[in-house]
Amino acid sequence: MAITFPAGVTVFERGWLSSNNILIQGEGGTALIDSGYCTHAEQTLALVESALQGRPLDLLLNTHLHSDHCGGNAALQARFPELQTHIPPGHADYVRVWDAYALSYTPTGQHCPRFSLSATLQPGSEMHLGDLQWQVHAAPGHDPHSVILFEPQSRTLVSADALWEKGFGVVFPELDGDDAFDEVSATLDVIERLNPATVIPGHGAAFTDAPQAIAYARQRLNGFVQNPGKHVQYAIKVLVKFKLLEAQAIERAALEQWMQSTRYFADTFGKHFDANKFTDGVDHLVQDLVRSGAAAVQGSVIYNR
Numbered sequence: 082m083a084i085t086f087p088a089g090v091t092v093f094e095r096g097w098l099s100s101n102n103i104l105i106q107g108e109g110g111t112a113l114i115d116s117g118y119c120t121h122a123e124q125t126l127a128l129v130e131s132a133l134q135g136r137p138l139d140l141l142l143n144t145h146l147h148s149d150h151c152g153g154n155a156a157l158q159a160r161f162p163e164l165q166t167h168i169p170p171g172h173a174d175y176v177r178v179w180d181a182y183a184l185s186y187t188p189t190g191q192h193c194p195r196f197s198l199s200a201t202l203q204p205g206s207e208m209h210l211g212d213l214q215w216q217v218h219a220a221p222g223h224d225p226h227s228v229i230l231f232e233p234q235s236r237t238l239v240s241a242d243a244l245w246e247k248g249f250g251v252v253f254p255e256l257d258g259d260d261a262f263d264e265v266s267a268t269l270d271v272i273e274r275l276n277p278a279t280v281i282p283g284h285g286a287a288f289t290d291a292p293q294a295i296a297y298a299r300q301r302l303n304g305f306v307q308n309p310g311k312h313v314q315y316a317i318k319v320l321v322k323f324k325l326l327e328a329q330a331i332e333r334a335a336l337e338q339w340m341q342s343t344r345y346f347a348d349t350f351g352k353h354f355d356a357n358k359f360t361d362g363v364d365h366l367v368q369d370l371v372r373s374g375a376a377a378v379q380g381s382v383i384y385n386r
Contacts, residue, residue, distance in 0.1 A: 111136055225261070229272070
């Protein structure tokens with residue numbers, strides 16, 4: 082069933098590596114929510130420029146600063162010199178000094194070209210985007226500083242990675258040893274109270290059955306709460322799959338070297354394997370990805386599928 086978005090709203094549904102991008106146009110100006118991953122920046126520019134048809138892009142918003150949501154920021158800022166960029170407040174100081182470690186790019190082994198910020202997206206505030214008034218809501222859990230945006234007239238929600246049709250994003254604070262599953266639950270409560278008619282997630286197609294998606298997310302969350310190890314395994318697979326999507330093919334030895342030099346893997350594997358068994362852990366992970374159809378192995382090379 083085709084989904085109708087509010088007037089002036091265009092959704093670019095992107096493949097994995099990049100988040101979806103939402104372009105909003107109106108008499109009040111033009112705005113883009115999230116910019117995708119850096120390796121897809123040229124495609125992001127092409128999509129935005131084609132839709133703008135000669136208009137400048139006035140405003141860029143990031144729901145959070147994971148690399149797949151803001152990796153195109155630098156390219157957009159270079160293309161549109163007057164562009165104003167608004168980000169959630171929690172990481173603003175790290176962006177100003179560009180601390181790639183604190184911004185999660187170094188610990189995840191991902192990349193994000195340096196960009197600048199103009200202002201912060203304050204939860205509890207409202208923003209005029211295009212011809213519509215959008216609410217900004219805090220949505221911690223997946224990322225402690227993430228926000229979601231809601232347009233109450235059409236009940237359209239930009240949910241980022243707080244809610245997908247089938248689940249939600251990795252709860253990264255949990256990998257750092259912080260308790261954040263309760264924050265995921267609280268964010269789902271916020272979304273339920275907003276009662277959106279249409280949800281535009283960070284990944285995947287827009288959908289209209291928010292109650293069903295919320296129920297599925299709560300069931301998945303409960304599974305992680307009951308068995309946190311399942312969440313750790315899920316997170317590791319997601320990060321390795323991201324690497325495979327970026328590289329498409331990688332030598333087995335190069336993958337292990339990358340994992341050993343990437344903090345999330347070094348820390349997580351250190352909790353489950355002694356130093357002599359890191360290789361066994363990598364082999365087990367690769368086998369799981371192959372069994373699930375997410376990877377293929379030919380000789381010493383691991384391929385994305």
